[in-house]
Amino acid sequence: MNPSSRLSAPKLVSSSRAQVPQGCAGDIEQILISAPRIHRRVMEMAQVIAEDYHGKRLIIVALLNGTVLFLADLVRHFEVPLSLDLIGVSSYRGGTSSGELEFTKRLKLNLRDQHVLVVDDILDTGKTLRAVSEELSKQSPASLKTCVLLDKPEGRTVNLEADYVGFIVPHLFVVGYGLDYDERYRNLPFVGVLHPHVYRKSSDQQS
Ligand code: XMP
Numbered sequence: 001m002n003p004s005s006r007l008s009a010p011k012l013v014s015s016s017r018a019q020v021p022q023g024c025a026g027d028i029e030q031i032l033i034s035a036p037r038i039h040r041r042v043m044e045m046a047q048v049i050a051e052d053y054h055g056k057r058l059i060i061v062a063l064l065n066g067t068v069l070f071l072a073d074l075v076r077h078f079e080v081p082l083s084l085d086l087i088g089v090s091s092y093r094g095g096t097s098s099g100e101l102e103f104t105k106r107l108k109l110n111l112r113d114q115h116v117l118v119v120d121d122i123l124d125t126g127k128t129l130r131a132v133s134e135e136l137s138k139q140s141p142a143s144l145k146t147c148v149l150l151d152k153p154e155g156r157t158v159n160l161e162a163d164y165v166g167f168i169v170p171h172l173f174v175v176g177y178g179l180d181y182d183e184r185y186r187n188l189p190f191v192g193v194l195h196p197h198v199y200r201k202s203s204d205q206q207s
Contacts, residue, residue, distance in 0.1 A: 007048040010151065010165040018190065027185070028175070028192040033167055035189040038177055041166050042070065042149075046077035049117065049147065049164060058082040059114045061136060063089055063128070064105060065186070066121035069178040070149045070166075074119065085109045087135075089128055101131050111139040121178050122150040122169075126160040133160075150174065150191065167191075173199075 018034040057080075062071045064086050075084065088105030116136060120129055129146055136144060147164035154171035169191070175181050176188030181198060 006052060007045060007164055010168045012168045012170070013191075014170070016190070020192065024185075024188065024192075027195050027198050028188070029195040031190045031192045032169060032172075032174060033177075033191040035177075038149075038166075038189075038191065039073070042073045043077055045147070045164055045166060046074050049074075050078050050080050053080050053115060053117075056080070056115050059109055059111060059116045059141075060084050060119055061107065061109075061111075061116055061132075062086050062119040063121070063132065066178045066180065067119050067149075069186070070121060071119055074147075083109060087132060089132060101127060103135070107136075111136055111141040113140070113142050116141040116144045118144065118146045120146070120148045120162075122152060122174070123148045123160070123162050123165075124152045124155040126156050126158040129162065130158050130160050149177070150179075 013032050016031040016034040016037065018031045020028045020031055060071070060075065060082055062068075062084070071084075075082065085107045086105060087107055088103060090102045090104050118129065118132055118136065120132075123129055129148070133144060133146065145163040148162045149166040150169050151162060151165045151167070152169050152171055172193050173181065174191050175185035175194050176191045178186050179191065180186045181194050185192075185194070
């Protein structure tokens with residue numbers, strides 16, 4: 001898979017000038033990507049993807065649950081005919097990788113001879129996107145590309161790059177805009193770095 005040349009290169013994000021809201025200040029160390037910045041980039045991604053698939057029927061396959069906010073914002077800007085399906089893959093428990101990949105929800109749509117775009121929240125080791133791409137390829141789609149909001153290149157253990165990337169983030173655990181820690185923080189409108197005391201609290205409670 002080759003990165004799309006039409007989308008402007010994703011920037012390495014360090015931190016945002018936005019203030020962490022009072023309500024979650026104790027759990028979020030810093031805002032990495034503010035809500036307006038996400039909005040602008042997702043619009044840009046949608047425009048480029050829509051141009052790339054102009055005149056073609058597109059099937060978007062999104063991974064549950066972390067893509068839900070990104071997916072909703074992305075597809076509402078598309079003016080191409082598309083179908084949507086969701087696939088469930090579980091690879092992480094809490095903040096750390098379980099190492100095992102398990103399909104928790106299968107697709108309903110038939111992908112044979114269709115143009116397919118796989119949408120995920122974050123590309124880290126690359127194992128999830130590779131496993132999903134391999135699974136979907138078995139159905140012989142006409143084309144298969146990948147799109148992620150966030151890319152953590154330092155975490156990569158398999159040789160895989162996404163075709164469309166929103167932002168490059170440092171090797172930190174991030175939450176918000178769909179991404180969770182133990183099913184929390186998905187509703188935050190920005191992407192932020194989780195404060196280490198949240199991990200420590202969870203591991204103290206488990207021990
Ligand atoms: P891999 O390592 O397979 O991971 O590329 C992709 C999946 O791992 C989860 N993930 C994260 N989730 N904050 C999260 O909330 C993170 O920093 C993070 N890094 C990886 C995510 O579910 C993604 O689909």
